[in-house]
Amino acid sequence: MDKLSALEWILFVGAGMALAGMLSSLLAKRFGAPLLLVFLLIGMLAGEDGPGGLKFDDYESTFLVGSIALSVILFDGAMRTKLRLVRRALAPALVLATAGVLLTAALTGAFVHALSGAGWIQSLLLGSIVASTDAAAVMFLLRTAGLTLSPRIGATVEIESGTNDPVAVFLVILLTRLALAGEADTATVLAEIVGDFTVGAAVGVGGGLLVVQALNRLDLPAGLHPPFVTTAAVGIFGLASVWGGSGLLAAYLAGLVVGNSAVRAYPVIESFQGAATWLCQIAMFLMLGMLASPSDLIDQGLPAAAIAAFLMLVGRPLAVWLCLLPFRMPAREIAFIGWVGLRGAVSIFLAAIPTLAGLPGADDYFNVAFVVVLVSLLVQGWTVGLAGRWTGVATPATSLPVQRVEIDLPGNTGRELVGYPVEAESPLARGAHLPAWAQPALVVRNGVILNPRDAGDLTSGDYVYVLAAPSRVSRLDALFAAGVEDPSAARIAFGELPLVGEAPSAEVAALYGLEIAGDTADTIADVFAERYTDRARPGDRVAFGAATLIARRIEPDGRVALAGLRLPDIAQASTRPPWLQRWLQRLGLSAKD
Structure with a gap:
């Protein structure tokens, strides 16, 4: 009976923490706090050093729950990624997800080696643990700030996050083996990495195609389509892992296949997946928070904060710059992608692998990773919107969310x-x-x-x-959707040059002496189509060299029929308050100065 009472108590406490996590989303939306941070703090409060006083140190259960949760989260994120809309972002995102992770891990590992004097394998292991990003937190924070990213930047961040986790897992498992064995055959290591990628990709694509066929051919009872897909995602993850491949990569690729195929009951599947992803995030983050002990984190606080600072200010930005340099992306876009590489649950999840493997001093990896994630969420999490506005890659939303x-x-x-x-x-x-x-x-x-x-x-x-x-x-x-701007914004404003949507963008740029990227779309309407995936709205803005394009009239099919071109001098003068313009005139300075 005592065991039954204990189980009932666990169910009650677990359900209460889950409900607290759900309700905390309202707090996060109101104050812009990253949800991951809120969930982690709730878990820490319920843990041994918090008011809850629950002693929890079960790394095996945490790893199991984390694996299931990550498979569902990755599948859902991939299912919502439409390849037809993100083709231009695919190559840079994949480079960031592979070479970017390797460079970030190497740079951070070198800093850890110089800072602590630890061995190279141990230093690189810690660098690999914190090398992957959590774009889900980025996209949530941008939405709560009322900002939207251009399709290319948003897709690059999302695809990178979905595909860089397998690379980080490979590095952590590999370096854990090296730390235990002390030596390794390079050819064997490379063969294992290639095998992991190959098996994971094959199982993911094949499993995704089977799910599509099952949904369209099997006459499942009403309401079973969504749980069938979620269960299949976990099964694909498990099968790839059993066969020696990457379960994370398999789940992500399966989601891409399902999301980019015509399947039955897709609306209810998408809705159910969203709810399942929320529950998985809450469960995983709460368990990770309960594992952490604030008293242990304090001992590792200063060196971990130094590692986090290096990662945010040097390691991640430098790796992103080196990876995106061949793609000739604007410096402001590279700067934004480099700054928004938030560390999340995957880093804490990977830090549990050395503990499960029995690596000496494994608790230090977990504590340092936990502090790095906290610092990243506190510093980068609250500046995502500011970074988007400063770099110009995020624009204010011109309409309120629609109910569909x-x-x-x-x-x-x-x-x-x-x-x-x-x-x-x-x-x-x-x-x-x-x-x-x-x-x-x-x-x-x-x-x-x-x-x-x-x-x-x-x-x-x-x-x-x-x-x-x-x-x-x-x-x-x-x-x-209800617009947040005045409807009169649809008219050409004073100081703007009217342009028809089908005007050639290159000729417009040459006419007004504007320097634009060589891969800019053919027409003004295409420029807006690249920025706003589905359709632009009156008042939407796009940077056009040093000038600004403003959508004024939209065709029923979503293409821009009429736009206004605001040149640099006009744009700058119009944004200055009158008192500043009068002061500049008294000093004999022009508006451009």
């Missing part, structure tokens, strides 16, 4: 039934029309269901159900 309800239609019709509320400041409420490929099914007005023909023009407060292809549903969001 998706209903998958049986019979493989190739369409979904999507429901939207018509907001007061949305384009549809201001007279815009649905595109030809979106077929309205019904309109709910004041609690009455109306035929679209009888309803006439849509008004604020209506609720509309539309039939559309799944690949085009996201394009409808902009029509139903």
Whole structure:
């Protein structure tokens, strides 16, 4: 009976901590705190040195839960990555995920060696533990700050995070073996790495294709499609690991295959995956927080903080610069990617591997990694939005989040039934029309269901159900989203030069003496299409050399029909307050000065 009571107590405490983690997301959104930091702190408070007083040192259970959680998290992130939209980001992201991790681990390991005098294998092992990034935290912080990244930068950060974890795992396992054995055959080590990649890639792609076929061919009972996919993701991870491959890489590639294929019940699968990912993050972060003992962290505080400072200011930025130099990316984009390499749960998760392997002094790896993650989240986590604005790669959102309800239609019709509320400041409420490929099914007005023909023009407060292809549903969001800017922003403002969307970008740049990258899109509309994946909105801005392009009129298909070009002198003068301009004039300085 005592064991039963203990189990019941564990269930109660575990559920309470999970609920606290969920509710803490509201606090994180309000104050911009990284969720990972909040979850870790809750776990530490419940741990042995905190008010909870729970003694927890089960590294094996933590490793098991962490493996399951990471497989679901990586699968979900990959499933939401659309390859057709991120092709330009694929090559730089993969270089960062491979060579970038190796360089970061080597640079950090060299610093650890110089700082502590530890052996090279031990130093490189610690560098490898903290070499991977957590882009999920970055994207969350940008959303809470009301900022959006350009598709190329956002995709580069996300793909790097999804694919760099396997490389870090390889390095940690390899160096742990070297630390235990003391010597190794280089050819054997390289063969193991190649084998891990090959098996993981094969199982991931093959498993993803099997999941797609099962979803489309098997007549599963209603409601089982989402848990089937989540369970399959964990199974693919486990199978790749059993066969000696990378389970993390397999889960990520399987998610890419499923997310970029036409599958049945995709809306409910995506919704369920989002909820499962949240629960996995909460479970993993809380357990990692409970493992940490603040009294032990204090002893490693100063050297760990020094390692974190080197990693943020030197190691990561230098590695990113070396990796992205061949791609001729603008310096501001390289600087942003270098700064937002937040360390997260994977680093703490990897720090448990030396402990499970029985490596002497393994607790030091865990404590140092934990402090590095905390410093990274505190310093970089709260400056992500500021870094995005300073470098110009993140722009304020021009519309509020839209509420969308998706209903998958049986019979493989190739369409979904999507429901939207018509907001007061949305384009549809201001007279815009649905595109030809979106077929309205019904309109709910004041609690009455109306035929679209009888309803006439849509008004604020209506609720509309539309039939559309799944690949085009996201394009409808902009029509139903309430704008945060004044609707008059859609007109050409004084001091802007009007440009039609199909104007050749290279000729416009040459006409006004603007230096733009050689791989810039062909037309002004294409420039906006690269920046805003689905569609731009009136008032959206894009850097165009030293000038700024501002979207003014949008076609129903999402392309920019009319834009305003604000040249550097005009843009700078217009952003200066009147008192500053008057003061400059008195000194005899022009607006440009």
